[in-house]
Amino acid sequence: MSGAQAAGSPRVGWVEWVRVSAGAVLGLAAVGLLSHFAETGTGWTQAVWLVAPIGASAVIVFALPSSPLGRPWSVIGGNTLGTLMGIVCAAWIGPTWIAAGVAVGAAIALMLQARCLHPPGGAAALLAVLTHTTDWRFALMPVALNSALLVAAAWLWHAATRRPHPAPPEAAEAMLPNTDDLSSAIDAAVTRYGEVLDIDRTTLRNLLEEAQTQAYRQRLDAVSCADIMQREVQVARPDESVAEAQDRLIEHGIKALPVIDRHRQVVGIVTAADLRLNPEGAPSAMLESSTPVAARMTRQVRVVSQTRHLSELIPLFASSGHHHLPVIDASARLVGMITQSDVMRALHRTPQANPTAPPSA
Known part of the structure; x- marks a missing residue:
């Protein structure tokens, strides 16, 4: 694929590069300073006033403000719940290697349930196990305090630099581009957005293509046969002559006639090709006037x-070779006719209430 970006994080402009880096420096420094004052001012006995997972949280909240993983509840809830799970495992499970695995796995499960998935929350759980921390207050100070201060610092920095946090989603276009246009469109959109996204372009393209497919299916599922069928249908009776059926096809410029009984139930279908059948050597006019439609119909x-x-109609027309499909009601009575032309017209119609389709061949 031409113009494809190399694997790894996408490049950003130098303004965004400076903004994100400077924000992390100032934000983490402020968190450390305020946490240290809080620890000394309250007589807190913990030796740690700044925990390592906050560094990972800083990467997300400053560099990826659009990520759901960097939302305020994700940062505060994820780190705090992860730490609490690590404390529980450190206190109740003996071997460190077992406690570490259980703590991280349980932290992920808890964060998913609480809708606050945050990768550093797993690191916070592991930190509590590796340091053999069993005091539950550690989850409040410094972890919860660090997390809350970091969120506040990020919010202030993004507001000051005119990048709202959390970043609001941009309005989506009414129509998605064609698949062939997605590659250049994605590159242009990411460049214009000017922010690191925690999703690679291949995954983003796949998501857009899947969304396009789902939107297309939803549009098709919103249209029923009754919306696009021809309601004024020319029909034939089994006992009428081939000549009469041929005249009707020519008069109305159509190619097929459903054959119905006296209850308007479909018993067959006859096409122009069926009516042209003529045993070799037999007088054509005599056969047409005496042969009933029932002898030629499918x-x-x-x-x-x-x-x-x-x-549901598209596979029928695409795979079965049908060109005309009679439409019936709940009592199996003929109420309309659908042709390939009707389907194609419906596919290209703009999304709106579907008026009754005009008769077509």
């Missing part, structure tokens, strides 16, 4: 319900 007829969706 008796195995694929019909569709008027409540079926457009998404």
